[in-house]
Amino acid sequence: MDLNTKYTPQSWPQHAENSTLEGKNKFVGFWLFLGGETTLFASLFATYLALKNKGPEGMEFTTQELYQLPLVFIMTMLLLTSSLTSVYAMYHMKNYNFKAMQAWLMITVLLGAAFLGFEIYEFNHYVHEGFNYSQSAFSSSFFTLVGTHGLHVLIGLGWFILLMLRNSKRGLNLYNAPKYYIASLYWHFIDVVWVFIFTVVYLMGVAG
């Protein structure tokens, strides 16, 4: 593959994300990986559901009094929006508009970072109330499920930032286009998981 080929929007392939063999492999491989991640998160969800509200004799924490929906709502909006902004970024990749793509990714990263900030605040708050990782089976399973998701957010952010820095000078080519594309797939998947987290953990926790 030649990194020096210069493209114009017109000569840029329509499916830059998988127009090389490497790109195709990355593309399929990453979707398969997401299939595996599905069962990973399912195991964590299942564990959480089995253990929620379970703790030592006389435990005072329950989902109902612990969770604060307004905070969760804000987090949800942040992450959902960041999903849209990364769609914008990929839209501009398709059009071979590198600057716009980087800019939208930047916004995505900021939104993601804000989400993470809120999550850290939330965890911190729980720990201060005495609901720490070792407090009960419930707390362990809650922090592990939501924390694993948070870790994914962190990795996604790091991934985007690395890509943006690495390629800031040289622009788009067929070598890095697939990388951008699968990073954005990852980001969407993080949102998919979050939809289940806010529904199954928080909303169902409060609804009973």
Place this chain on the structure above:
Amino acid sequence: MSSIAQKKGFGATLWDYLTTVDHKKIAILYLVTGGFFFIVGGIEAMLIRIQLAKPDNDFVSAGLYNEIITMHGTTMIFLAAMPLIFAFMNAVVPLQIGARDVAFPFLNSLGFWMFFFGGIFLNLSWFLGGAPDAGWTSYASLSLASPGHGIDFYALGLQISGGGTLIAGINFLVTIINMRAPGMTYMRMPLFTWSTFVASALILFAFPPLTVGLFLMIFDRMFDANFFDHTMGGNTVIWEHLFWIFGHPEVYILILPMFGVFSEIFATFSRKRLFGYSAMVFATVLIGFLGFMVWAHHMFTTGLGATANAIFAVATMAIAVPTGVKIFNWLLTMWGGSIKFTTAMLYAVAFIPMFVIGGVTGVMQASAPLDYQLHDSYFIVAHFHYVIVGGTVLGLLAGLHFYWPLMFNTMLDETLGKITFWLFLIGFNLTFFIQHFLGLLGMPRRVFTYGADQGWDLFNLISSFGAIFMAVAVTILLINIVKTIAQNKAVGRDPWGDGRTLEWAIPQPVPFYNFKQTPLVRGLDTFWIEKQEGNKEGMTYAEPVGDIHMPHNSFIPFVMAFGLFVGAFGALYNGEQAWAVPVLILGLLITFLSMGTRSLKDDLGYHIHKEDLMDKKGGKH
């Protein structure tokens, strides 16, 4: 091994293997490492049989015995059988589908090194305060109570090597999906490729639950979580479910590829097309699918309730149907064929009755009420050894003889091979058949000794006696290997004379780029078709000779896996040693930095030019 390796200095060869991304060399790495662990696990097995040879024996203590059986099972499944299977997948699948390499050569190497370091880590437990002792299933109620660090070694070691397995699984899936040569449609893929495909899909979905289970275990033991501690609201049944959601697919990961190997062997040495090819493919996929819906048959006695037990019992029995389809297809492949009894074929023929015995006892156990009697007795031990040894190990030995010429361009001695075969088969049946009856007589599994008044002496002695045969058989196999390597007699292309599929059509030794020109696949058993038509080259080509793109070697996978290895020590001694957390961070840092290096440094590979290809005959590097 190959003549190329000998011409290079030792250091250069070593470096070559440490950095290789060539699937053929990675296959050899898997073969050697898996073979090593197979020997280690075998020695552990012999210790078990010595201890049980007579009643009230004190050859090993009860505690040590627990460590030995745990390490025997864990080693055999995760560190011997799976890597050996990967060895054949790596060696054969890309050639079989006409690819120049796997989809992700770099990840292929990473997967191997993760398995390697995970295995080493696990086995270091012997020297660092004691091995895990809660059985290969490591049920939480036992393993949480286990003192020392054995279980921690288990959880962390399997976590690392399991990550490697997942990577390998995805790699094979993508390779098979994207890298098939023109004309190699799904329904023309040889059965070994098909079974690799299905087994890899099982890996993809089954390993993440294990990952989660192991993490919960790690967190409970090392970071004060409470998943399994019932006084804190935890529940140990969660571990059992997670383990078996992984565990049952795992047994199919172990057997399906071997079904593939046997299918190839039956067709080759019956000199006939595989009978019922499409039914075979369908059965393979169906087994893979059903494999995910039966795991609770390992938990009948846990108290899941009658409804759940009934559902899982019926689902389990259903698996016998596609399995039966396969058995009959193999028999019908041989039917009317002109059979050549090579060593590989002997293994294949013996496999059928052995596996049927294991399958039948499996269906017996699938009946939940009966399983209340059989569970945790020696009957179970007999069952899974008939499927795993009678299926997987016979498959591995058959594959070793069958594919050795493909991997090394030499041939294992057939006479010694047949001696190994007979000794192994006799020893295996002596050892394990009688264990069915020990189980029915009430002998529980995982006990370190038994009383002289319990009436189990003779059968145990016979069982131990049989084990000697297997040990001798394996020793002869090793002698055979050494002899073959020392003689180093090249056998060339299509050494069996009856090769049917693409891998046998390549010139030997296989060039490092595999195919000078990508072949055009013209049907099932494409090499056979070409031979029938008198095509001397054995292949029709899909393209003219052109530049070939190759990936660079890389040392990064080794370093990445090594970082995890270092980090695991930190996690293990967390809360106990002052250096634990820094070491954990250091290890992760090594891994992430090397990962960063990898992504910052573009690796576009290089091209072998057309002109160089033209005047190159064999696989000289």
Place this chain on the structure above:
Amino acid sequence: MAHDVQNQMRTKTEFEYTRRRSADEMRGQVTTFAIMIFLTLIAFTAVYADFSPNLVVPIILLLAVIQVIMQLYYFMHMSHKGHENAKFFLFSGAFVAFLTVLTFVTIIWW
């Protein structure tokens, strides 16, 4: 095996056509986004409204599934062609995931 793509310069009309089409698609994505936000709002409102859990839980689960399908099919382009493998493996994973969760809410003793 062709590792390098042949770069076909698209004709001007072709180029403009695809441009327009992807702009259209992007507008569709914004609509998708609006619907997703809307679904989220309904879910949160349903919980705040304090209906019986037997009613609320199925509804919000359904909303979550719809939303996720939209995310997969539109944001992640699974509706485009060339995603057969993606679909097969993702839904197989979802199937195993479903069995796992079902088990853990039914047969772990209590």
